[in-house]
Amino acid sequence: MIGFLHPWVLLGLAAAGLPLLLHLLARREPPALEFPAVRYLMETARRHERRLKVQNYLLLILRTLLVLALVLGASGPHVDTRLGAGHVPGALVLVVDNSLSSGAVVDGVPVLTQLREAAGRVLSEATPADTLWLLTADGIPRRGSPEALRQSVAGLSPLSLRMDLGEALRTAEDVLRGSGQIVVVSDFQLTALSALPALSALSVLAVRPSGSPPANWGVTSIDPGHQPWTTDGGAVRILVSGPAQATAPLTLRVGDRPARRGLASAGVPLGISSPTVPAGWWPVAAELDPDEVRADDRRVTAVRVLPVAGVAWPSDEPYLLAAAEVLQAGGRFRRGSEVALGFLGPNASVVEPPKDPAGIEVLNRRLGERGVAWRYGRLSLEAVASDSGELVGRERVLRRYGLEPVGNARTGVLATAGGAPWIVRSGRVVLIGSRLDPEWTSLPVSAAFIPLLDALVNRMARGEVATVETAPGDPAPVPDLATEVRAGNRTWPVEGGARFRPPEPGIYYFLAGRDTLGALSVNPDPRESELTRATDSQIRGLWPGTRIVSTTEAATAGFFGSARADLTGPLLWLALTLGLVELLVASGRGSRA
């Protein structure tokens, strides 16, 4: 059976009529010439007309065949040369997409089942003489005999990994080193396709399942907001993907606290407040009802919960006093010594410059003793505005001390005014460049003042902890002091500053002895939730020359590279030969008597 890589080029077959068309168009009335020896011409015509007519027809046929050969050659024809008798031994990389999306159930059958069967059919055509590799979503090519790979394929299950098919082809190309063929058995999610710079001369066969993918709901994002939470809990923003104009019930679980529920719409953030939780590290999970793809119905993260900070604040600063009392009344502060607000205390501190400029030197000395990396500098009376940021909006700053880093370090800048550091953090000490007084800055009389104090005390001074989010198998940075990673009962020894690749979804905690330094939230790549499949033209657009068959045709199409002969070369040689013969016939037409 003959097939074509570029069947649209066959439209050019219409050009085969060009020689005949040109011949007909050229049949016009020629000029008349007086010539007495017409009798010789007529005698010549009588003798040679038959031969010339044959030559003309031959030329017409040759030129038509030449066009046909060129067009057919350009359309990438290949013909089945096996005739049921095996194939020429060759190298083949079988890419089987067992990514998360392959777990989708279509008509009661998981997609991966179809893919496994198709891959098995391809391998059933393999012989021990073939060189075979199997490449799955984990990205590791494994070489084996047909039987071994058949067993591997039969044991495949959907992974929570994403499989970039373009990346897989590149890996396969590296394995084959320019010689062989690649069979990609995949559901061909549109989000899994990526372009290739060039696919050398390798033959690529795409085997795809029939039918349409089901509508799928998946949790694509879960954001617990700023941490740490207080024991009053926090708000979680959740994003889901799914059918447009539809809603799906969503459940939020924080540890073992009672679940909260909401209705989620695709692409619309849903905010759910958590219940109150005790201090500590807590897992947070957003869950959808089970559907065709189970692995993306749940997404997790971790939050750190701390009790309300015990704060000491001065009683002679009216604005600071008023704000602290409001926060105390609101349950965000309690009287205590855990955090010093407005001065440098023995523990965590939010420090403003002293009223007396002479006290700056003393304060700087004490900061040095605490190992703080910032110092107060010269007083500036230049009126500037704070630069709008996440922590502070745009406020007027009339007076401020310059904040100068020790050495070259400039880390920990939380807010700037006039382009210069205005609020900085070093460890558990926060320095503010201006006093919290309207003569220095408009901040104390603005609405942002109380939330700012809340953030500085409860988040910044007490040490903000952010969970790191990644996908299974992707590397995540390990905090400097961490010595161990724990998930449930499993532990992995790690080295601070290195990279850790979580094997599966879940929450992983970075530990240093008995202290928990942070958490790693591992969830499937949200692109796996989008099951829309690429069309054949989209696949060919990204991977030119790819042959596409359904899973049921995998057996006959497998080993097409060695079982199907590429006719492009022979046809182009035929065209060249026809061109030479045409040249000979055309030149011989006038020279032979």
Place this chain on the structure above:
Amino acid sequence: MAPVSPPSERPRLDLLDPHEVARLGGLELVTQGVVEGFLAGLHRSPRRGFSVEFAEHRMYQPGDEPRYVDWKILGRADRLYVKQFEEETNLRAILVLDVSQSMGWTGAPGSVLTKLAYAQRLAAALALVLLRQRDAVGLITFDEAVRSVTPARARTTHWHQLLRVLSATTAGKGTAAEPALRRVVDLLRRRGLVVLISDLLLDQELALQALRFLRHRGHQVMVLHLMDPAEVRLSGPAEARFVDPETGRAVTLRPKDWAAAYEATVEAAVRAWLLACRREDIHYFRITTDTPFGLALRAALTQAPAAV
């Protein structure tokens, strides 16, 4: 007094391009020039075997036949003289000239004479050569019928009569040589020489029949077959409709495709004429109209049959 170039330094008109020669002057002047050049270039008499009477001596020139050297004078005076003979008139020749429409054609009007123009000059030159040998020369022109008849005379002034007839001749219509050749019988009571000058685009069978008849009457017959170079090698635009001006018959073809086959056909036709003439002991020469007159005369006269 204008300096006179020695004979060896004068341009040989008989060897120049016919078209260029024809531009030098009228029929008489050109023909005389051609004949002078032709005779000066001959190494021996074209008419060996004539009955002749001694006329005078002249100085030996390189190329003269040794048998005409007067050995007695050489012995007495140690000088080389050759004997010159006054030729007797014993040959009557009739030039039969085809003046049909096809003879008025040339494939390159600016550079090649028409076949008729070439034939006029060739006939005039032949007549002059023959008359100088005291032969009697007559002329018949024909197209589809006999156009003019000039009886054979041996007088020198007769050449001018022939020139007048030749000059007044224009291309006629169709071609029929047989009546003209039959008419020769009336003009040649004794055996003589008949020269047919034609492009032979005529009925070959009828013409050969008439020529055969003349041979049977004992006449020597010579056929000068004139062809235009463009009739020998076919050329033209990519495709053309070739029309015979006499018959109106036409054929459409691509000259490039047919050139080789056409040349073969022409060669076959020429060979057919040659073989047919050879069978009847008729002398046949093909002459293209770009051939210098001297070469044409040499071909005709040096191989012509001896006078009867």
